[in-house]
Amino acid sequence: MERMASTLPFQEMTAEPDFLFDVQVKRLHEYKRQLLLILYVIMLYNRLVENPDQDLMPRTFIFSGKAAPGYILAKQVLRLIHNVAETIAGHPVVSKKIKVVFLPDYCVSLAETIIPAADVSEQISLAGTEASGTGNMKLMLNGALTVGTMDGANVEIYDEVGPDNIFIFGLRSEDVARRRPTYSPWEVYFGDQEIQDVLDTIRQNAFSVLTPGVFEPIVRTLLDEGDYYMLLADLRDYADTQERVAALYRDRREWSRRALLNVARAGKFSSDRTIAEYARQIWHLDPVSVSPDDASE
Numbered sequence: 001m002e003r004m005a006s007t008l009p010f011q012e013m014t015a016e017p018d019f020l021f022d023v024q025v026k027r028l029h030e031y032k033r034q035l036l037l038i039l040y041v042i043m044l045y046n047r048l049v050e051n052p053d054q055d056l057m058p059r060t061f062i063f064s065g066k067a068a069p070g071y072i073l074a075k076q077v078l079r080l081i082h083n084v085a086e087t088i089a090g091h092p093v094v095s096k097k098i099k100v101v102f103l104p105d106y107c108v109s110l111a112e113t114i115i116p117a118a119d120v121s122e123q124i125s126l127a128g129t130e131a132s133g134t135g136n137m138k139l140m141l142n143g144a145l146t147v148g149t150m151d152g153a154n155v156e157i158y159d160e161v162g163p164d165n166i167f168i169f170g171l172r173s174e175d176v177a178r179r180r181p182t183y184s185p186w187e188v189y190f191g192d193q194e195i196q197d198v199l200d201t202i203r204q205n206a207f208s209v210l211t212p213g214v215f216e217p218i219v220r221t222l223l224d225e226g227d228y229y230m231l232l233a234d235l236r237d238y239a240d241t242q243e244r245v246a247a248l249y250r251d252r253r254e255w256s257r258r259a260l261l262n263v264a265r266a267g268k269f270s271s272d273r274t275i276a277e278y279a280r281q282i283w284h285l286d287p288v289s290v291s292p293d294d295a296s297e
Ligand SMILES: *Cc1c(COP(=O)(O)O)cnc(C)c1O
Pocket: 025, 026, 027, 106, 107, 108, 111, 132, 133, 134, 135, 136, 138
């Protein structure tokens, strides 16, 4: 049988170079909170549907990442990303301002094409859950501005670039510990109309017209099962922070200045520095010279 177009790995699409490229590429996991970004995309979708004339900074949201085969909730998040992408692409107004793409088969070769194109680096894990992260460093080194929580190596990036050159939001790890015992996602739901609308849009099958109820497990995780990764607790601050991102991006000169500062201050994350530090502090090794002069002795 002849190969069909559908066997190609990528669905053809054009990226608008003027749109802000907002990138979240990493393994699919609840703690990394790809779902938080897609909830924000749904919030933007709702805003545009309600008010088609609003002056929204156009963005392309680029996702990539693999889910472990048996990780059902991660696969459901993948499905939600795909369905939101499709719904937006089919909407006459929203599709002019927002694009959502999911590139399959995330790997180093794909990372090499996505990361240099990124304007925004999404590093939005719940504080206290990410050991370090390395994607955050790769994106910084390639001139992306980080939108992130105070988690893993985002904290070191913050220390290097300072508060003006990174967008920090959300609970700190101490806040997570303090808030968790009394945390009620329903309280957030009833206390924030826009967040309520986001969840109701999913519940009312706006992204699952042909498969009603398919996203019920996601909604249940967020509302009935306690929202362990506290997405709803961080969503308001995240959305407001993304507004600041959009406003800054309109000032291309200032945006570029801050992007360059990120590149310039990425030296800390060199592997030479890291390995030297390990050798000294962890392995207690003395350096051995391997210069050509020594070799000839
Ligand atoms: C860098 C990289 C990762 C790790 O990304 P994090 O954002 O640190 O989780 C995973 N997969 C690939 C292919 C990478 O290049």
